Amino acid sequence: MLALRIALRYLFAKKSHAAVNIISMISMAGIAVAAMAMVCVLSVFNGFTDLASSRLSAIDPEIKVTLPYGAVIADGDSLSCIVASVPGVAAVRQVLEQRALAVSDGDQMPVKVRGIEEGYSDVSTLSELVIDGEMVDSPSMNCALLSVGVAIRTGARPAYESTFFLTVPRRLGRINPAFPMAAFRTDTLVVSGVYQTNQGEYDEDLVFIPLRSARTLFDYSTEATSLDVAVDSGFSIPQVVDGISSRLGDGYIVADRLKQQESSFRMIEIEKWITFLMLLFVLVMASFNILSTMSMLIIEKEDNMRILTSLGASRGMLRRIFLEEGMLIAVMGGIIGV
Template identity: 40%
Template sequence: MNLSLFIARRYLFSKKSHNAINVISLISVCGIAIATMAMVCVLSVFNGFGGIVEGMFSAFDPDLKITAKAGKVFDYHTPDFDKALRIDGIQMISESLEENALYKFEDRQVPVLVKGVSEEFRLMTDMDKLMVDGSFRLTEDVVNYTTLGTGLAITLGARAGFINPIEIYAPKRDVNVNLANPSAAFTREDIQIGGVFSLNQPDVDDQVAIIPIRLARELFRYDNEVSSLDMKLHPDASVKKVKSEIEKILGDDFLVENRFEQQIESFRMLQIEKWVTFLILAFILLIAVFNVVGSLSMLIVEKTIDIKSLKNMGANNNLISRIFLYEGWLITFFGIVSGIVAGLTLCLLQQHFGLLRLSNVPGAYVVDAYPVIVRFWDIVTVFVVVSIISLLTVFYPINNLKKKLKFAEV
């Protein structure tokens, strides 16, 4: 049996002559537990928001996206692309052509980012999840349809089912503008409104309109060129492996991005907010841990007689120092474990009952209650960080005790 640990455990649970020491010890455990619980809950909530963002983008963004590093468009009908697109794991490929145009509906007009897509886009994405009005469709017989972002639809004052079409004005490439007749520099087409979608991202909802890629090529005078090739992989395929193989074949002229890389700014901002909040809570924890310093300091003063008795029985300075070191570590350990258990319990309750709500009005936000996703490595990170901060803080009163013991020997 470890004598230092045994005595430290007795000191922790035994009644002290001064009740204030018991109170301060309890406050120390509670302070560490509350800070630890807050860390677990905050990280889990940020994981929940990250999951929602990832779920929304996964309905719109492909598993892999190929774009040209130089230039806006490229022709993928080459031997290298033929080889790359035959790689095992690729289930489906969709063409995409993006260009700027002008949408006019009745007396309103708005510059938009037109995204022309092929029919495979319907099968590759889960647009039905994003639709808030009408349905997603590209063509029906000889009629072309456009799907608008919510912000764009509001600006135009348009919605699905309206009889009047939207007028698309696309600038003609490689054509000199005739100032006497500027309208001749644009290609004009009419298109019906098929539906309205919402991604809850202003840069998409306020600017993007989806149309058939055949119509986009006619408007912008392209033959077989695309802005990007979107890929859907088999469920059991490795995104990392397929991405690496495509990059080897296509070389440095093309950029191959997974879903995270396509929305890297959004995910990076979420991660920065998550860990900055964690750092702030770590500073709060540091303040709470100083209660342990006070508790140990008072305990050392109270146990002065016990220390003398132990020295008379042959205990050296290291054994006595370890007793109070283990005492501080036990306080922090109980605080950490209690905090993690409490945090996991709160997260479980939030997942099942949604105790903390974003709004009292159902449907006001994407989710009604704060989302929670608990990840194992976040719990490990919390345990390690809180342990290091707490254990290092304990060394301060122990070092003072060692100095006093050495001074007493002199």
């Protein structure tokens, strides 16, 4: 403790050369600024993660059940009943997703069509992102909910008198070369609303339609590409994921929101840690200023060192005095920065 008390006195005592005090303050300020930058930047990246999670949670369900390699689930109704029986599952809704060509008022574009089952609001808060019109998922009304990108490129707007066409190649049946148009199937829908998530993946080319309409358009009966699951408030998501996985076996992929957007969140994490390493390097470089401060202080206190040696101080004690003073500068700078 004697070495620490001497180091504290050297740190706060007035020096005979003002340059020593100035260099000490510069060293402390450099560490403080580097520490402050690390806290601020990492907090911003954590905010990016939370923001991405909050925006994606409006589209992505809490849990999604799919087959590997994008295969279609043969009997979505039966699988939905099995998943619904797992403890902690509050709701299960089937989804069928395929590609199609959208046409409206002469404008056309390829889109990703996602057929959703009635009551889809039980597993998603998509309706909260509607910026024009409303979300209608009733099978009795053949309505489409467009992303803002589709609405802009096709000129479609929510109106019951306007029509929106989806065209796809027939999946089943034989093709008549004499009548090529028979090789395509077209469905006419009414645009009920337009949504916006501020996420390019979902705002560019995604269209939501009723599941029954999607199955008719793509020549399916009970098939689905995924099951969207909502978790009961009394259960945790990992707990329900484990329950569904054990019930279905290894043939299915059961993913929470983090796994559904694994590439996006991994990119944010990589950027965060690269930035952290860069700021850590800056902090290390700032810490080297302490060496110059200690060198100046040793020269300043050379007479004091002779007196302490005469009183019986060892060389190890003298080293600890300046080592602990350097640590005090680093710790105080870090605390100020934080």
